[in-house]
Amino acid sequence: MAEEVKLFGTWASPFSRRIEVALKLKGVQFEYIEENLSNKSPALLEYNPVHKKIPVLVHNGKPVAESLVILEYIDETWKHNPILPTDPYEKAIARFWAKYIDDKLWPAATKVLVSKGEEQKGVTEEIQEQLKTLESELKGKKFFGGESLGFVDIAANIIVFLLVAQEALGLMEILTEEQFPVLHEWYQRLVDDAVFKECVPPRERHLGFFKVRFGSSTASK
């Protein structure tokens, strides 16, 4: 039976873009369906009735939801160019940091865009602490995954989105070379990676997206 892979996503969602990275790293052909989140398709509602969210991967008619769950499914189904380590301990560490990014960095990143004044200052400091933590985890490796992009690097695409948002809203740059020399270098490698760079939203459109969505609520630096 011919393989049928569909990805339901949105162009501006880091979670949806993560799946694109993984599929492209593995050379998996897929059909991409752009969802309008204010008018969700019947297919999306059928494939993800519990959360009604993107991304959803549909493989030969069977849906998988939740981005980190989808990434593991992709890695276990298409085994070449692995994104998770094979060693159980290394795998546990990768899962830990991907979860950290989703549980800590993501909520802080969304909060910093809508908060003002002292609250925004506080969240910015929180993010800086989190970046410091991530930087010490990188420990001189090229990527969190080692020599090539892995699970944590893909999950960390949120950082790319955060930096574009900050630029769009005129917020203080957070990932400076002075403060985070190691992470800054990693970041340059990440956005230069041949596969990764195909899977970020087009810059001008992305800047515009943040200005429209969050522009009126930002405070000055």
Next chain:
Amino acid sequence: MAESEIKLLGAWPSPFVMRARIALNIKSIDYEFHQEKLGSKSQLLLESNPVYKKIPVLIHDQKPICESLIIVQYVDEAWSSGPSILPSDPYDRAIARFWAAYIDDKWFPSLSGLAKAQGEEAKKAAMDQVREGFLLLEEAFGKCSKGKDFFGGDRIGYLDIALGCFLGWLRVSEKMNGVKLLDAAKTPGLAGWADKFCGDDAVKDVMPETDKLTEFAKILFQAKANAPPPAN
């Protein structure tokens, strides 16, 4: 092969710690259990889990693993010769992981929301959420178990552990509120599953008795009521 050094940092009332213990039991692994005291964190805990400073932490040959579901998967993969905890098929694994994430992100917060709810209306809203969650999980149980006893089939697996660990606290909530949350009439599959889960060999010695847990809950809520408000 040299004897492995396996420690688990935890506390008997914690459902998250129970997940790790059940996984270790399934694989018949001997380990040293370090009971953390309520209200204080040991040096070993602070060193092994500097990011969250939370239990459970599994320390295997001096390497720490944190986050309960990550520990369960680690145990499954590091001791691959024992009975499997996750299903072998990638799609079944994805379904198990999806529902475990739902339990942690949506269902458990509704249960702990009930404990925190103030006033009749808030309590009722919280209870409704818990019950709605059970309806979804009943459907999941039907699909995953395929007529067998557990989400994992004939034996308990990842999703059984992810949900079953909360049964002790569920029973405490039912007792303290005088209600039934897991209703055999509405969710017969889950009700039957719950009894079988609690009776399983890997579970029964680590599932706290409802009375003991209720007493603990009272002490915990009293301590929280007496504590100064957390600094933000």
